[in-house]
Amino acid sequence: VxxxxxxxxxxxxxxxxxxxxxxxxxxxxxxxxxxxxxAAIQACNICGSLWLWPGTPIRLGDTLEFARGGRLQLSLRDxxxxxxxxxxxxxxxxxxxxxxxxxxxxFLAFVVFHTMQLWFSRCLMGWFDAELVWKEAKLLxxxxxxxxxxxHIELFNATQALLGLTAIPLFGWTVARFGHSSAPFLATxxxxxxxxxxxxxxxxxxxxxxxxxxxxxxQFFFSTFFTFVATEFPIEVFGKLAxxxxxxxxxxxxxxxxxxxxxxxxxxGDFVLPIAFQLTMASLLFAASAIVAVGGVAGCRxxxxxxxxxxxxxxxxxxxxxGGNNAQVERAVAVGEVLVELDEDRELGETSTRQAAxxxxxxxSWLWASPWLGRC
Numbered sequence: 032v033x034x035x036x037x038x039x040x041x042x043x044x045x046x047x048x049x050x051x052x053x054x055x056x057x058x059x060x061x062x063x064x065x066x067x068x069x070a071a072i073q074a075c076n077i078c079g080s081l082w083l084w085p086g087t088p089i090r091l092g093d094t095l096e097f098a099r100g101g102r103l104q105l106s107l108r109d110x111x112x113x114x115x116x117x118x119x120x121x122x123x124x125x126x127x128x129x130x131x132x133x134x135x136x137x138f139l140a141f142v143v144f145h146t147m148q149l150w151f152s153r154c155l156m157g158w159f160d161a162e163l164v165w166k167e168a169k170l171l172x173x174x175x176x177x178x179x180x181x182x183h184i185e186l187f188n189a190t191q192a193l194l195g196l197t198a199i200p201l202f203g204w205t206v207a208r209f210g211h212s213s214a215p216f217l218a219t220x221x222x223x224x225x226x227x228x229x230x231x232x233x234x235x236x237x238x239x240x241x242x243x244x245x246x247x248x249x250q251f252f253f254s255t256f257f258t259f260v261a262t263e264f265p266i267e268v269f270g271k272l273a274x275x276x277x278x279x280x281x282x283x284x285x286x287x288x289x290x291x292x293x294x295x296x297x298x299x300g301d302f303v304l305p306i307a308f309q310l311t312m313a314s315l316l317f318a319a320s321a322i323v324a325v326g327g328v329a330g331c332r333x334x335x336x337x338x339x340x341x342x343x344x345x346x347x348x349x350x351x352x353x354g355g356n357n358a359q360v361e362r363a364v365a366v367g368e369v370l371v372e373l374d375e376d377r378e379l380g381e382t383s384t385r386q387a388a389x390x391x392x393x394x395x396s397w398l399w400a401s402p403w404l405g406r407c
Contacts, residue, residue, distance in 0.1 A: 049188055129271045132264055138272070141259060142279050144216060147316060148252040149280040150287070151223050151309055155230070155245055157287040158294075158302065159187055162230070165300050169233045178235060187242055194246025201247070202254050211262055213324040215255040220317035222248035227310040231303065 047069070054060045132138055160180075167178040205214050226244035229237045260272050294305055 049185075128265070129268050132268060132272060133275055138264070142276050144220075144316060144320075145252065145256050145276055146280045146283045147312060148219060148223060148248070150283045151227065151313060152245070152249050152252070153284040154287045154290070154305075154309065155226075156191070158291055158305075160184060161291060161295065161300065162302050165302055166233050166238075168300075170235070173233070178238075183238060190242040190246045191249060194243060195250030198247040198250040199254075202251055206258065211255075211258050213320065215251065215258065217317070217320040217324050219248060219251040219255050220313060220320045222251055223313040224310065224317050227306060227313050230306050231310065 051065045163180050163183055171177045205218055222244050226241050229241045261269055264272055
């Protein structure tokens, strides 16, 4: 739920585009001034990230406190001071460890899923103006009534920023009830199938359903991304795995503009084939997610039956003075406690202020160069 709330706040940041558009259209500011103002805001974010950047990695049980000069420092009294020095490099995530995880079928399947879901969403946002013109032309030909294009564009941008917040309780309930391994993927792919289906319908009422389900979809796939990477893999390689995943998704997102030009020039602005292709891909991802979810449920049932059988075998001897069986039970309990502690340690993780600082610096560089890149 906390991760989903952070994603919701991230989605609300898209209001900055609305503010920039208003300043450009009504206040008379040039694009260069607006982009430089956004770059200055990102520079402030970099300063804030560096101020919160801990000098040492944060571990389970560590405490954060402010020094006299207002500087945030890490207290190592409880855990890190008692750890052997040899364990510190292992927590940083070696290149070999990252390569092994990145080459695993589980991670590769996740990268494909996230890349496609982000591509669906980015294409919708990048093509929406042209799609509205296409739908308005079809409505005028069918019913003689068009659309208020400007109003729908503003409504679409607002719902993409706000409707994600309404999906936070739903995402939290999904993960709490069904776990994070397969249920979020199934729900996300189902939402993508829904809004892509309504995107093919030429009707004004279908647009409102498109706004609803696409806003929820945006919230779900970002929350699924952060939750899955942070819990399924070692937390010390979170930044590297997240970077690899977003690199793939970003490269795929570059295709939206050439595809838009292809539709406008070769298909005369008709989006039926591109949307139908996306709907087919989304349906395949939904089917694959359903197969994985069903397989996971069956596997959990088999493990539960195995545990019950093992418990029934050692159960009668636990209280009968059999030291061997008692020792086996104690060892099993000890192993279970260690696994629970390791799982809790993975779920807690460590702060990612270093990643935030790098992200802010890249955003700042992009915003600073955008006015001149636009001229080229």
